[in-house]
Amino acid sequence: MFLKKISLFNYKNFSEANFEFDVKINCFVGKNGVGKTNVLDAIYHLANGKSYFNPLAVQNIKHNEEFFVVDGEFEKNERTEQIVSSFKKGQKKILKRNGKSYEKFSDHIGFIPLVIISPADNDLIIEGSETRRKFIDTVISQLDANYLQKLIQYQKIIMQRNALLKYFALNHVFENDTLSIYNEQLNSLGQIIFEKRKQFIDDFLPIFNRYHKEITNSSEQVQLVYESHLFEADTITLLEKNLAKDRALHYTSVGIHKDDLSFQIDNYPIKKFGSQGQQKSFLIALKLAQFEFVKKQSGEKPILLFDDIFDKLDEFRVSKIVAMVNEDQFGQLFISDTHPERTEEIVKSTHQSYKIFNL
Structure with missing residues (x-):
């Protein structure tokens, strides 16, 4: 699978731009602020129906314009697949595959497998648990549509339960039977999501450890530790135990929506005890x-x-990364860099076909 070409209209800093790509390596070079990252983000947008950096659709429209369109042509399983993402102010965002609009964007997730490595990934270390949960959910959802649907259902029920807790507080009432319905639904969905996340970490950890050793050539021990309330008890037990707390806070304080992934180096949090170099390698x-x-x-x-x-x-x-490219571990690559000479030197050393776009 590879991206053959992409067209951008009023997307971020681009009024109109068209690119035709090499099947292997494509590099965008130029000074800061010319739009290198924006092209990569447009590619991400086609795979995920949203920006990696600006989740609000309106933030991706070029200043003083009313809409944007990102139009990409992929080759997948020897078939051409056209994916178009567009948005106009005041209207719903539209995502189309071969001219047909998706009713649910979630149906598109996983159709174009894609991974981005960016300086913005540092948020995984410095931000709160929501960012790391999103990482877990993104990886699993690319491969398991059922998981994504269960997750969406769970999040809707959490919102409904929270709204009910606020209603109780505002009206000085309490209906345990109504709350119990939500508790049972959260218990059922939460257990499925918990088991999937647990299995993911078990499968993912050996791969992560291998890559870390390859990149660092180091004896440091790194850990990914899955943290969940469900290791202590099932969701219903947790919700009943924390009912008084939830009623005081007006929201649901326990459950898989509070899970976290602890990043550790030599059994200490990498956020506090890892150097900048160690954090980047991680x-x-x-x-x-x-x-x-x-x-x-x-x-x-x-x-x-x-x-x-x-x-x-x-x-x-x-x-080390160049060696991985040489070994043909990767498919199509897109690279942004501020140093044209360095970029060309790196990609030439891979002995793969490439294109360089000067922006």
């Missing part, structure tokens, strides 16, 4: 493991986006 290993995991599970090589990472890596780590 994140790149995490994303390369995501790539490998999706590739194994789906039978396809995902499109891989490298956003400005060569500027953040030393020569040793760059050489």
